[in-house]
Amino acid sequence: MNDPMQIEIKRRRTFAIISHPDAGKTTLTEKLLLYGGAIELAGSVTARKKQRETSSDWMELEKKRGISISSTVLQFDYNGFRINLLDTPGHKDFSEDTYRVLMAVDAVVMVIDAGKGIESQTLKLFEICKKRGIPIFTFINKLDRPALPPLELLDQIEKVLGMHACPVCWPLENGAFFKGVYDRITREVHLFEKVPGGAYKAPVSVHDITDPFVKGILSESSYNEIMEELEMLDGAQKALEINEVHAGKTTPVFFGSAANNFGVEMLLKGFLEYSNEPLPRKAGNEIIPLDGPAFSAFVFKIQTNMNPQHRDRMVFARICSGRFFRDMTVYNTRNNKEVRISNSHNVFGRERETANEAFAGDIIGFVTNADFRIGDTLSSDPEITFNEIPRFAPECFAYIRNVSSSSYKSFRKGIEHLLAEDIVQSFFLKSHAGNIPLLGAVGPLQFDVLQYRLKDEYGVDSNLEMKQWTVMRWIGDADATDTADLQLPYNSAEGTDDRGRPVLLFNNTWSMQYFMENNPRVPLHDSPTN
Known part of the structure; x- marks a missing residue:
């Protein structure tokens, strides 16, 4: 393979990091940058306290709340690879921004809190990855705190997510006694030393598992338990098959502590070894x-x-x-x-x-x-058009209003710019005169972000008028559906989205079911079909 373009393509790796809130996603992002040589000093998220700031959380609201609100792109070169790393929003509200990021990547690293296991947001994000067939790498984080047994965590992944979990490494204890990990590929023990604030790469010493030094830093019962677990894994686990990883059927599992830089380099190198190049x-x-x-x-x-x-x-x-x-x-x-x-x-x-x-x-x-x-x-070829990125049906709705007439121009400009980002969706109801859009969001934090950014970036104060609807559906096959004689439940509403596609809004799922029973020929969908 001597074609320069093919050489460049094959060295690309584009992935996102996903997790439930507070599992350590942004901290891991920062430490991957540290070990990748993209930064010299890691600004731990605990540095909200506040010596430094993370490279990925740059928006003012992110710095104030200490959470990732907008997806961030981070590019760097490491060991001959060009890495495109996308840090996704990390808050309790599911965000369409996250979904759009997952449309743009070839793999994901799923971060799991070792003390909590798989949580609701992790499961929701996993389902999207599974639907798209995205390979998943798992990093079980926070081994420096009290953790669930590693075998139980593997069992959770296999039962809840329905995919084979293959541990690439294995933890040596957890909590205050966490010493390092055993590399199941090289058969070596990696022992780590803490560094102040996790700001620098953690010193590592490598040993054989039978080394008296390794036995000496572990209690006899812990050492025997670890050896039994490793023997069981070797007997019961099949070898890691790259094709199974690329097909999304097997997830390589890594253990560590991102805050202390334990296991991060092993994850980075393992990801680059087992991940796939860009796919057509x-x-x-x-x-x-x-x-x-x-x-x-x-x-x-x-x-x-x-x-x-x-x-x-x-x-x-x-x-x-x-x-x-x-x-x-x-x-x-x-x-x-x-x-x-x-x-x-x-x-x-x-x-x-x-x-x-x-x-x-x-x-x-x-x-x-x-x-x-x-x-x-x-x-460069006008005949190429990629499939549209799907939208999700919002669950929160509101009108946003300008407080001061003197700032009307800035208000309209801000709304126009922020709607272009799709941080919220806009709709126009038949029952509401004028051109003021109804705003829809998957979660209420998106409205907080909208109001904050109007104030911070455009100097505009605003009021939010929350509405009663919690369910919205697009009308399928709109061209063939006569919406003139729809039998709508009380307090429901009819309108269009920002591209003119008809939508219906309901107070609750019961109202939607009532509508469907009385209008059986009107198909409803939770995402646009045209």
Whole structure:
């Protein structure tokens, strides 16, 4: 393989980190950057306390709340690989931003709190990965705290997630007695030393499992228990098969403590060894070859005001085929307009550097005021159009209103910019006159983010008027459905989304069931069908 484009594509690795809130996702992200050489000093999230800040949490609200609210792109080179790492939102509300990130990656690292096991948000994110066939790598975190037995954690993964869990390493105790991990591939013990605040790489000493030194730092009962567990794993576990990993049937499992930098380097190296290179994407029924002559990409994220001084608008795209070069002209196949991409960037959180070229698997950002939407296809071939990124039905609804007439212009500008990011969805109801949209969100935190950013970035105060609806559905096959004589339950509403597709809103699932029984010919869907 001497083709320069193929060489570049094969060294790309693009993945996201997912977890339930507080499992340590952003801390692990920071430590992967530390071990990948992308940063020299890790700003532990506990440094909310507050010496430093994490590279991935750059938004002001993220710094104040200590949680990841917006997905962040982080790119760096390590051991010959070009890594595109996406840190997903980490809060209790499921976010469409997370789903869009999962559409743009080739693998995920799932972080599990060793003391809690699999939690609800982890399960919801896993189902999306499973539906898309995304390979999953598991990092069981916080072994420096009291933890569930490792065999119980493996059993949870297999029973709850329905996939084979293959431990690449095995923990040596947990909590205050956590010493390190045993590498089941090399048959070596890695013993770690703590460093202040987890700011630097943890010193590691490597030993044979039978080394008297290893036996000496463990109690006799712990050592015997670990040896029995390893013997059982060797007898019962089949060897790690890369094809099974790529098919999403097996998850390699790593143990460690991201806060203390224990096991992070083993995870990074193991991920790069077992993960797959970028995979070709489908446009309609056609598979677009990675090294084909046409450049193609799709937009999965839009972020305004990453640089508040310039009020700029960054569009993030996943490259699916061909070679990108700065100043190239491409088609936005949604509106068939040509766009010149000149302000292209490699992105590292809020920081950016000019991107002169990029290849399939890369994430690029470019500053533009052109008409772009989430899901748009960019291509040098106008015939290529990737499938639309699905939306989720919101469960919270509200009208947002400007408080002061003197700030009306800034209010409208802010709403327009933030709706373009799709942090909330907008709808127009037949019963509500005027052009004020009803806003819909999967969780209430999205409204908090909207109001905070209106104030922080546009200087606008706003009031939120929450509405009673909790269920929304799109009407399927809208062109063939006559909506004139619908029998709507009390307090239900009829309207359209921002693309003119008809929707219905209900107070609760009972009201929706009532509607379906009385309108059996009207199909309802929890995502758009056209």
